[in-house]
Amino acid sequence: MSAVPPKLEGTAYGRGPQHPNDLLTRVGPGTPCGEFLRRYWQPVLAGHSVTTRPREVRILGEDLIIFRDRKGRPGLLYPRCMHRGTSLFWGRVEDEGIRCCYHGWLFGVDGQCLEQPCEPNKGVNLASARQPWYPLEERYGLVWAYMGPPDKMPVLRRFDCMEPLEDGETYVANDASIGSHGDPNGPDVVPYSWLHMNDNIMDPFHVQVLHSTFSVTHFVREFEVMPTVKFEDIDAGVIYKAYRKLDDGREVDRVSTWMIPNIMSVPNVQLVHGRSNGLGFSVPVDDTHSRILFCSRQAVGEDRRRGTGLSNLKPWSEMSIEERQDRPGDYEAQAGQGPISLHSEEHLVTSDRGIAMQRRMLEREIRKVMDGGDPLGVAFGADEMVRVPSGNFFR
């Protein structure tokens, strides 16, 4: 038998199983990360998506029904009617709530059962009958839910990049994962873990490759310059400062912010000078799916797609697989990591330092919740305004 040829090193034979970091990616009820994320208000949908037509929504691995009663109040209920389990998706929205189709039980947006029409006196022990529910708030054009322990409900934080609205501005919200594929007709839920987009946000280098030199110009030509990057911890998050000296002599610092647990503030992608005026969220649908939501202050009438920089390209949903191979974007790069990435086989290098810092902070705060503590960024009682340092700053 001949000796091993040198070229046979490193083959895929016998590699053994690989695995994700479950601590950061399992989001269902009772999981460490799931309980951690439930300690924060999470945006569920844009306000305009919540109507008198009941809608199924999955978030943090829970299937729920969201609707807006005829008085305008949004409601988020467990889907199976507490009576005999028929989904309230088939229910009818009325002034005071939603009515199950099967035997007509009526529930308010807070789950309270208001009527059982087939029972004597239209209801027996109504006061104690309650459909499982979650509280909602509306802000910045988004509908936010608190899905955590009732005695730990924090205030819904305010962000200084979002207010006050200036003259002629309005809040514009998008709940259709446009931040992944840039296409209003693309999938509103993307088939991968919330951590993929969360990792992506502290990764200034892929902007130079994926969005510029590898594929077509997704945003602006200036991103073809490889930046010099500094990562820094902030109070409850991580930022990067990406410095570029442009060909025309201009110099720019691009500051991007990630805030715990899953909040992203990316500066204007057209490299317009000034502070960021928007927020993004990578919200788990379940372990293997997520929804990217955005809200921003925009001048009334502004074209929402301008911000994506993709307006001159064929929309994602109309591209063939081959066309997507020829000019991949965030969707391909992140879906390409699989439903959940296999963190055990990653090779993080110096350019991944921001991702490592984020994950470290997440792990620390998740363990804090496991140990009974309150994680960074939750505030009780007083209103809290969070400072968001993001922006493009030309020197």
Next chain:
Amino acid sequence: MSAVPPKLEGTAYGRGPQHPNDLLTRVGPGTPCGEFLRRYWQPVLAGHSVTTRPREVRILGEDLIIFRDRKGRPGLLYPRCMHRGTSLFWGRVEDEGIRCCYHGWLFGVDGQCLEQPCEPNKGVNLASARQPWYPLEERYGLVWAYMGPPDKMPVLRRFDCMEPLEDGETYVANDASIGSHGDPNGPDVVPYSWLHMNDNIMDPFHVQVLHSTFSVTHFVREFEVMPTVKFEDIDAGVIYKAYRKLDDGREVDRVSTWMIPNIMSVPNVQLVHGRSNGLGFSVPVDDTHSRILFCSRQAVGEDRRRGTGLSNLKPWSEMSIEERQDRPGDYEAQAGQGPISLHSEEHLVTSDRGIAMQRRMLEREIRKVMDGGDPLGVAFGADEMVRVPSGNFFR
């Protein structure tokens, strides 16, 4: 930290897992309910659906092939040829049975192997070669199978609502779950447990809500009156008597019958006076699917759809999801309970008394079979005629 706001009671947080009643819903071989149901002849398909074209049919979690040989005898065989496992779905029906496509083994409707053409003398030890099979009987336009222990085969019962045929009458059978969606082009198998429709039959109240005041009028306006209901055990089943005083002064008792194990006799849904002339069956396909079969005596040439009362509506299969939300029916209410309902979270109330009685009887009889006994409603030897009290009776 502030105290718990009162409005945060009853949220969906931390509810823990819910579960079905497995005793009533698991139907595969060897399960308590599966063995119980196998003690009765079960209708498989309408006679007109069994032809010389082999057809796959799943029943009680078992995949089988059904066909009619060229002499007219129906056969129900295990699908995988006993020789090398090719499905007899690809077989050819001949005068004496069905022939496997791969090596030509021929089997009679009783599974007997009649020929092995590639073997010496066209067969070795033919007498002992038998394809697994089940016996079939034809009655009331349906083909019935006995899938239970060979030494426990009961007689196929007769029902007094089905015979004798009067002059000009014929048996009409439907095996396409039309009782769920009312649409000849709807799915012939519905994606939920057999227990959903079985529960539905002793539930006179949903007729007032789902079929009348909630949705459109599925049957007749008279059902908008909330009935006064009495439930009663009968020998091997449960009935309800729903009394209504109509707006025009007429009074009517509507008597509906459920018979063990999964037999339903609903009175005429147009509220025509008189005894019922039909039977329905909620037959498990597997744990999470079922087939609703009907047979009835009808005048020759009568429009089968008249009985459903839905003839003036857009057919189910052509409705959009939104249209189904606007006027749901049994399909939505029952599919809306999920593949198997989660009985641990139900809240049965006074109007659910019939359902509770049925389930109690089922549980008792299932346990009887587990203990080696014969369940209610099986009869050996002598022909048995079952009395069915259903009907609409105006006073």
Next chain:
Amino acid sequence: MSAVPPKLEGTAYGRGPQHPNDLLTRVGPGTPCGEFLRRYWQPVLAGHSVTTRPREVRILGEDLIIFRDRKGRPGLLYPRCMHRGTSLFWGRVEDEGIRCCYHGWLFGVDGQCLEQPCEPNKGVNLASARQPWYPLEERYGLVWAYMGPPDKMPVLRRFDCMEPLEDGETYVANDASIGSHGDPNGPDVVPYSWLHMNDNIMDPFHVQVLHSTFSVTHFVREFEVMPTVKFEDIDAGVIYKAYRKLDDGREVDRVSTWMIPNIMSVPNVQLVHGRSNGLGFSVPVDDTHSRILFCSRQAVGEDRRRGTGLSNLKPWSEMSIEERQDRPGDYEAQAGQGPISLHSEEHLVTSDRGIAMQRRMLEREIRKVMDGGDPLGVAFGADEMVRVPSGNFFR
């Protein structure tokens, strides 16, 4: 209670679970059969299917990316980029290899990382960075991979039916499972275990039934004569000699060859006199899917479909289910055995002797590998020419 009616013998009641022979059908990494098959070079695709467009390919339960760099070298890599896990399916093929879309890491066809553009000096410790890979060879129009232990890599064997090329001949390869359905537009992967086609090859009798008297004439009318068959072990395989005395008085011996582990040499199916000039392979995609590949010497310009004998029939992919029932072929017979056949319920008879011999040899060699030995048919060092006795020989 009456006694058991005799006709109730042999019903499908209470048969208990059946199972495949896992030793022969589980092909993933670490399984006995998987490790056995990995000791041989396996054809992955036809050479013409491997291009500068990256392509996903699954083989032996492993998902891989195959491509040809711009210098013409084929590469077979683990799909998830070693850096952060994005699939190289979205990568770009360059002169020296394939570049990941996310951060631009470049890998050669041997997995060597050649560039990390976002790192200082375009790479840190490049020499030790290697994407998992498998070696490839090209021969007879096919691309072959060695996926076994690096210190056990054998030579890629030569076969005397494939060389030398005669004047005017060329190699023609097909990787689209045309041997299963005969249709260039049919599925290129078939939904059943590799063992189904492997069994089929030593089964001369189904040619008389499935391909002739049961269905339409798939090949030639001469196959309607039931042959007299002898099976024989050869060095590393099994052959059959099927003798037929034709109606016109001619006599013919048809010799077909199976070689370990999954190599088939079927003589010309038009019954043309002479030695076979082709090879087939039943390659596991995973436990429940396989790909049938062929290579042959053909005169330049020869119609490839002539060999299948199906050129006058409606193509498989255009047939309805009923049409496939009326004239089933290998696809129906083998898919009809299920994703993996249930060997515990087979009844092998005298006409299945070849299959039994094959399986016995496979089991013996699989156990030999389990025990640390080298299986039949692997050769190290010296070039090996395998003799293939297949052919149609008229007396």
